[in-house]
Amino acid sequence: MYNGVRLLLHIHIVASKISRREFSNDMSKFKELLQSAKEVVVLSGAGISAESGIPTYRDQGDLWRTLPSSILNNPGTFREDPGLVWEFYHHRREMALKAQPNAGHIAIAKYAQRHAADKKVTVVTQNIDGLHSRAGAKNVIELHGTLFKTRCTKCNEVLVNTDSPICPALQGKGSETSTQLYSDIPEKDLPHCKKCGALLRPYIVWYGELVESETIKRLEPVISKCNMLLVVGTSSIVYPAAAFPTVMSAGGSTVAEFNIEPAPASTMFDFYFVGPSATTLPVALSD
Structure with missing residues (x-):
């Protein structure tokens, strides 16, 4: 039987060793790094759907x-x-x-569609509302x-x-x-x-229950291969998703956060862009 606990333990150990750093809001530099990335992951939380009217x-x-x-x-x-x-x-x-997918959901889906030939874009969402898929995203992992x-x-x-x-x-x-x-x-x-x-x-996935083993299986290669992570609308405090950004950062991935206010882990990331993701993502993901 597949042991998803192994991945969770690795996440916890690595996350505890990450040091703080200065983050940047240089959009040009971010887009330069995004252009060269081949494995792009979007980690989304409740904040992106709040702009669609879901509290x-x-x-x-x-x-x-x-x-x-x-x-x-x-x-x-x-x-x-x-x-x-x-x-x-x-x-x-x-x-x-x-609810309807907002400009943030749509920007992610269209970016993945435009770059289907040269990048793999994976959406890992903590949301259960289905708005990423309705926006047109094809490669979606629904954690919860x-x-x-x-x-x-x-x-x-x-x-x-x-x-x-x-x-x-x-x-x-x-x-x-x-x-x-x-x-x-x-x-x-x-x-x-x-x-x-x-x-x-x-x-x-209810309180006291583990994330599905099949979901963990899908996550492992996504985490290990990612070289650009976008953290969107999440406070990064609920495990296992809470530790993904720091684990990926420790592995050499560039991490950019899009949120309306800094989260506890924000100082561990490379970029931080403040504002509604429906406003910031269409700019960040435009070619």
Whole structure:
């Protein structure tokens, strides 16, 4: 069996040894280095989707209704009240379906398309909203899963599902302003597997769960071969993604951050460009 822990341990050890440095905002120099890069990785977080109208947990005080995300993104809560968790994810699915990729998502996708013959561009995203793919990006690794797949709790079959709502019982449910802290939806009316009949769950990495082994397998060559990393809209504090920039920097990759404010790891990077990524990325990725 593949041991994803090996990669996570390596990330932690290397990240702890990186020293601080002075970063630059020289766009011309950045574009010169980007032009010569052959393996480009974009690590994206909630900030890039916030510009499409999807609020970050920080914006919402980490709460849905009065419940913190640590309770809702939790396999234990799903076992106790699967309807409540499905209402939460129905709310998030509907929000994502109404959102549109912004200029930042589109700039990344178009850059990859223009350079398909001379570069490999990989998007590694912590987001679950599917906006990178909808913008046209083809090589996307979704670290934490996606709102638009389900996994069977019994046979583990994973399927794409973009239905709105995902089942009739969720129609009109999921209001974040409701004061109801439990679900009145019977389990039999929630999404079920067409193959074996068992309850379906969102295809999301929840608290206490490890990133999928197949995802880790895809990440290893991306990390080892990368020579230009763009960190976009993420505070770089959630592992394993938190350590990718410092690990890649230690391996000789150029690291450029695009964010509205510096993150704890910003001083370890080569470039830092302040501002909304929908504004900065189209400039940075223009030829």
